[in-house]
Amino acid sequence: MQFMLLFSRQGKLRLQKWYVPLSDKERKKISRDLVQTILARKPKMCSFLEWRDLKIVYKRYASLYFCCAVEDQDNELITLEIIHRYVELLDKYFGSVCELDIIFNFEKAYFILDEFLLGGEAQETSKKNVLKAIEQADLLQEVSMLSSIDGFSWLF
């Protein structure tokens, strides 16, 4: 996968993850182009797009669009399911997720994404394992709220 974008129906970017090195300018241009193209598409249309030499796979969940760019020889359907699995993960973590969860806790959404996809490839497809990893890291957070001691090697 080359990159993943989350944006709202109004065209506001909510999350962006780039797995290929691109300059800031290119990133902005690409996301602007894509947001425009995708928002212009009708609901019953195909979820796949050809864009430059990439394949864009997108899906809308309520007010949020999830959009991934993969290479032409990649499997579009499984990419669609990657999006879906990510939504499932967000849903499980936030407990029925809504756009606001992602707006206000975008760093959490990034952490979950990093646990699920690494370097553009599906890292862990077991839902349980992804959430376990996130929870372990979060546990750290709560502990650190209580005490400010450094190092948590005692946890393991």
Add this chain to the structure above:
Amino acid sequence: MSDVVEKTLTALPSLLSLDPQPGSAKLSSTSKLGNLIRGITELTSKHEEEKLIQHELASIKDQVSSPNTSMRQMKELMVRAIYCESLGYEASFTYIHAIKLAQQGTALEKRVGYLAVSLFLNESHELLLLLVNTVLKDLQSTNLIEVCMALTVVSQMFPKDMIPAILPLVEEKLNHPKEIIRRKAVLALYKFYLIAPNQVQHIHNKFRKALCDKDPGVMTASLHIYLQMIQENPEGYKDLTASFVTILKQVVGGKLPMDFNYHSVPAPWLQIQLLRILALLGKNDQSASAVMYEVLDESLRRAEMNHNITYAILYECVKCIYTIHPKSDLLEKAAKCIGNFVLSPKINLKYLGLKALTYVVQQDPRLALQHQMTIIECLDHSDLIIKRETLELLFRITNAQNVVVIVEKMLEFLRVNTDDYTTIDLVGKVAELAEKYAPDNEWFIETMSTVFSVGGDMMQPDIPNSFLKLLSEGFDSVEEDRKLRLFAVDSYITLLQKEPGKLPQRFLQVISWVLGEYSHLKDELEPTVVLKLLAKLLDMKHTSSETKSWILMAMTKLCEGGAEVSVVREVSETYSSSMDTVLRQRAHELQYLSQDSELRAKVLLRDNGLRPLEVDSSLSFLDGFVSEALAAGAAPYKPPHQRQEELAQAKALSLEPYGLSLPMSMSSCSITDRQSPTLLSMSSGLSGDSAEISHKGGSTSLKLDGVKRVWGREGYLPQRAAVEEAAQVEVPCTLRSPSQQGDADSSHSQTPTSTPTPTEPDPEKQQLASLFFGLSSQSSVCLMGKPEPTPHRFRRKAKGVTDPTSSSLISTPSNVEKLLCNNLLDSNIASELAVSSAKQITELPQGLKTASCDVEAELTDIADIKQNNPSLIVDNGIVAAADEDPDRPKDLCLISHLPAELSELCHSEITPLCTIQSLVLSACHLQKEDSLVLAVFISNSSDSALQHIVLDLDSEQLEVSCVSDSPAEDFRGHSVVVYQYSLTVKRPSIHVSIEGTVSFQLPGEAPQAAQFSYKLPLTIFIRPLTVSTEEYGTMWLSFSHDTKQNLTLIGDGQEALTATLNVLKQKLQLHVVEIIGQEGILSCRLLQDQPCLMHCRVHAGTLAVWLRSPVPDLPDCLIYHCQRALQEY
């Protein structure tokens, strides 16, 4: 689940009213970030937002630079900075603080620090270097989460040059007890493999361990690496085929933990990954494919549930089945699957169905025929994406019968399409089809005119080039050529008389060239008319200066004196004072040539197609100039890749004074032109005439030379008979009546036997079914024994070698290679003998003697000793010499057991392998020109006969195949048997070794066995590779694996380079392609034609060596041997 999400997400607008909601407790509504976000949603204008964010950024800036800010506050600030950046505002002042946070924060703060780094910076950002130490520290941490974070950031972005610093630590993590760490380590290594494959090649064995990991997550992660490596070199991993099949079987059979299920489908991601790997391994490999059939069948069967995820698996399965060696019942099932996709009402599946059809249709056009109605419907689909994919499919099935309809559809799409990328792609395809299948001149010229108008100035430059080349080279018939050119002139004159202002620049250039070259063919056309039209173009506002220069050249060709002189004079006067130097020159040329008709006749030969101009493409007439410039102190020419390399090396400021710039730049210019001919460049001479263009080549057609033809139009070739039978049965029911075709194709209807299908609903669509003409008629023609029924209209003359039909003219590559090789050997001898330096004279006789009395006998590697021995060249004389060696009477007697054809070859020292009781094993290797033979001697020194002797050899790096007929299993006392094996390199390594076991039985005793190993240096597999400098250049650019190192020079002064390269040539059998000044290029190959190229340059007293090869690891191994060869010298 999705329902739940949809519901909650639809409830959003009410949430956005920002009243404290019960569910929003977890929103950090009181935090500063919360306030910021809320503040922004309340704003109404972009301007207000900008003000607010600038204010926010200023406050963040204040706080991050304050020494009193704690890490916890820093974390909070960083999240706000990320938010601002994601809105598109720059917060680059926080980057360094993000790195600091990752470095100094507690685990939790670190996490935000790393996240910020990964979002802010990209791989090439220089600040990333500051992260290396932090990553190093965290990789060594005892805290698992810190290790995880470090590995996560490393797999996303890491400076390529710093990989060696952390590699050992990451490698170590492959053995970590926690699976999450192992998994992330594997992915980090995958990332390293992608950006710097050379760095991780020594851990390939560890990847195998990861593949066998007990945790399915780790195993899945390792497949990413394998997919990549197998893509690059499928041959190297054939031995894993069975393992991948077993894994897939287990997955499909539901043997993985339930956690990995996704909508009750077992590990779909894993399945798809495995199917892709299997496709790569089974491609063109019957035996590997045979192993997969069962599990593929099973996968197809299991994936029956009606859910997207099963379709994803099915799609991959179908692709795999069509890629590997075909099996008919699987193909049938796969075809059915594709059918289901295409017919599905779900638009995503329809799309994939079309994509799959596109993929398989060249192998099996009948499949498209089955779904023709659906395809025609898709052509008019409201979604452009579906339309586009359908056109792609049609492009693949185009032939001379349906080309008109398909091209029409493509042009129709082009006229409504707004996306540049698609336009460029499609325009290229139309041009390709037009060139290949044009039914007549008019259609061809008109179609190309549309291509030029629609494609405009975006299209690939090779389209106009190849069009002009086609016009100028002509075809088999002179009369046809004339008609085509004449028609082009006619149609362009008409275009210019209409509205030339709307035509794109490229098209204008084509038009002016054609008019300049061919308007004389039209007798009734006055040159003045053309000249006036052209002059009008010159006056247009939008005409670019490049186009103007084309126009001026066309005018130069047209001006024959007489009435037109006045037009010409005016033009040349205007432009002879132009600011543009090129235009000025053209104007002067025009002026002089229009006045001097004698000179003009000499320079501009008409009908030069008949007498091709001699073009000195090597620019040898400049040699004098170059050597003069060199003598005057100019720097020698450097090829572009080397200049780039130097630029990369010299990133820092250069403090050295500049060299003499003028002569250098001129000499490099002239040679650059030679190496990168731009067809449209102004340097292509006065007239850009045909001979010049043609010699430069470049065409869009596929180069099929040397590609194995496995699939024909009729299906898989070995199975042709069976498929043809099937086609015969199907033809009558699938063909459309020719009477329903448009006028254009009526002359091509070859299918009078067909009957229209009664179920046809729409006459218009029925007519479109002519799209599929030819698909079926071809198979029927085939039945009559004519495999290529549709010859291309524009069959190029023999000089356009790119046409696949002329590929038979070229002899098979292997033969050419052999010829080259032989020549090389001869020339090697000749050149060595010709150089009469004292040193070489003393060396030559040594080389011709045996290795055992070579001066370098102290070398440890047996084969190294042999390197000085030009074993490829020598013949009978040598073994005789070996026999005289007094030290090895035993060798001598063993050698006598070699078969006659081998005993004449030069052999290595005979090495004892193992001794077990009365059995003695020893071996030597013999170099043949195109192979390496290993001879294993088994001598039985006992009196009794031995039974059941079994010798087994295996090697990780080598392909070992037995060439001798296996000698009798039993053999009598005091005798010797010889086993011969042929060795080729499978995976290059510095030393390669062969592991073996031998077992035997004495009569009446238990069987005994012993193990042994035999080590060889890679160098004995190296053979010289003769290439020309030009060939070297093309090869160099196409090779992907490389390595660079500095080596010590031998000797010093001017001759150091030559001396050093000579040592490499003698010791490693490298071929010296060319030496220019302080640079040299060399080439070699491993047996089995695995080339490796070497580029050397003397730089700061050392030899900077750069090696490239298509084979992974080969450059690194070779550099090692070069280093040794030079050290030992």
